[in-house]
Amino acid sequence: PGRAMPPARPRPRAGLPRPRPCPRASRRGLASARLWPYWRWRCWAGISAWASGGIAALCLRLARARPRTRRRPRRGVHSPPRPRHRRRPRHLPGPAEDTRGAAAPAASAAASPARAPPSGSAAAGPEPPVSRSQERTPGDGRPGAGEGRSGAVAGPGPSADSRVSPAGKALQERYRLGSLLGRGGFGRVFAATRLSDGAPVAIKGVPRNRVRHWGELPDGTSAPLEIVLLAKVSTGFSGVVQLLEWLELPKYIVMVLERPERCQDLRHFIRARRLLSEEVARELFRQVLEAVRHCTSCGVLHRDIKPANILVDLDTGQAKLIDFGCSTYLQDTAYTHFAGTRSYSPPEWTQLGLYYGEAATIWSLGILLHQMVCGEHPFRRGQNITWDHQLSLPQRLSQECQDLIRWCLSMHFLDRPTLEDLLCDPWVQDIPHP
Structure with a gap:
């Protein structure tokens, strides 16, 4: 009495078996049995997706690698026929090309060479000339490319087979090409031999598309301005390279010039x-x-006087003026377009944008004389020449030579001498100083 009695357990009914508790292992097996269908479905779905994706990617790669054939659109009855692409015929080597595959000669003998030529050859200058002048000159007007003209052979237009023109065949029959003498912005110059007498010549070619000015020869034949001016100054004067003949090919203007046996540019x-x-x-x-005075007396301005454009005969010591690619007609008024080599341009061009023909020639002659007696250009490349620039000369030079160089390189063009003043100068005349 006084204690709380625990509740009484329910007694099982009579005739029914007593339930037994499930062990823990049996519970785990039941849970696994219930989850297995779920995981089996997940694994199968993943494997199916992976397999289908791989097969799709493989099919895509095979489709990309398979060449596609374009279906031609249906043509109507009146549709024009499709043009067929024909292969261009291979041209035989022209007069400016040898059988070894040398490129066509095009450029002046003073063009800058890729490598120093050997002694005894006409070489080129260290700096290629600037593009030719744009000023209007008498006789401008370029004939059509199909109009073949020549100073040696009539009718050098394209032949019937469109391979080698008659002028090209004549050039191949008359001359045998040799080594490369020089190259530059306008092309190349080759040494050649005249087959008739074995005389050495130089063959110079200029592409037709680079000839900007044309003129007329005395016989009325239309020719590039360089040929017209060279024909005016080279006749009867040994101080200028002689033009032997010229030919007009479909794509090139070829000039045959004299070449001493042993020569070298200055x-x-x-x-x-x-x-x-x-x-x-x-x-x-x-x-x-004397060569420059002869050209000016003929009304021709060279405009590119430099050591590379002067050829020296090593046997006789005679100097010849070459390369009239930048030349033009001489005029009294100022020029507003430059042609020649920039490092030889006068200061009035770099500062004022104009120059006079004779004064600019005297300036380039002063640089030429300085290079001969000093061995180098008087002004460094890229140097800005000011009006108060003082030219320093070596003391080993005579006073007359120093005065002549300074006179030619006067900053103001009106202070420079004329050609006649230079020819009468005591140093040029070798008159001893009193």
């Missing part, structure tokens, strides 16, 4: 000796002055 002539003595420089400079 640039390499100076480089081989580092510098020239005043006696040798005086003789060459006098010849150049």
Whole structure:
């Protein structure tokens, strides 16, 4: 009495078996049995998706690798026929090409070479000339490309087979091409031999699309302005390279020029000796002055006087003026378009944008004389020449030579001498100083 009695357990009914508790292992097996269908379905779905994706990717790769054939659209009755692409015929080597595959010669003999030519060859300058002048000159007007004209062979237009023109065949029959003498912005120059007598010549070619100015020869034949001006100054004067003949091909203007047996341009002539003595420089400079005066008397302005454009005969010592690709007619008024080599341009061009023909020629002659007696250009590349620029000269030079160089390189063009003043100068005339 006083204690709480625990509740009484329910007694099982009579005749029914007593339930037994399920062990823990049996519970786990029941849970696994219930989850197995679920995981089996998930695994099968993943494997199916992976397999279908791989097969689809494989089919896509095979489809991309398979070449596609374009279906031709149906043509109507009146549709024009489709043009067929024909292969261009291979041209035989022209007059400016040898059988070894050398490119056509095109450019002046003073164009910049890719490598220094050997001694005894007409070489090119260190700096290619700038594009030719744009000013209007008498006789402008370029004939059509189909109009074949020549100074040696009539009718050098394209032949019936469109392979080698008659002028090209004539050039191949008359000359045998040799080594490359020089190349530059306008093309190449090759040494050649005249087959009739074995005389050495130089073959120079200029692409037709680079000829900007045309003129007329005395017989009325239309020709590039370079040929017209060279024909005016080279006749009867040995100080200018002689034009033997010229031919007009479908794509090139070819000029055949004289070439001494042993010759060298003045640039390499100076480089081989580092510098020239005043006696040798005086003789060459006098010849150049006479050649320039002859050109101006004929109404021709060279505009590209530099050592690379002067050819020296090593046997006779005679100097010849070459490369009239930048030349034009001489005029009294100022030029507003430059043609030639930039490092030889006068200061009035770089600062004012104009120049006069004779004054600019005197300036380039002063640079030429400085290069002969000093072995180098008086102004460094890229140097801005100011009006108060003082030119320093070596003391080993005579006072007359120093005065002549400074006179030619006067900053103001009105202070420079004329060609006649230079020819009468005591140093040029080799008059001893009292």
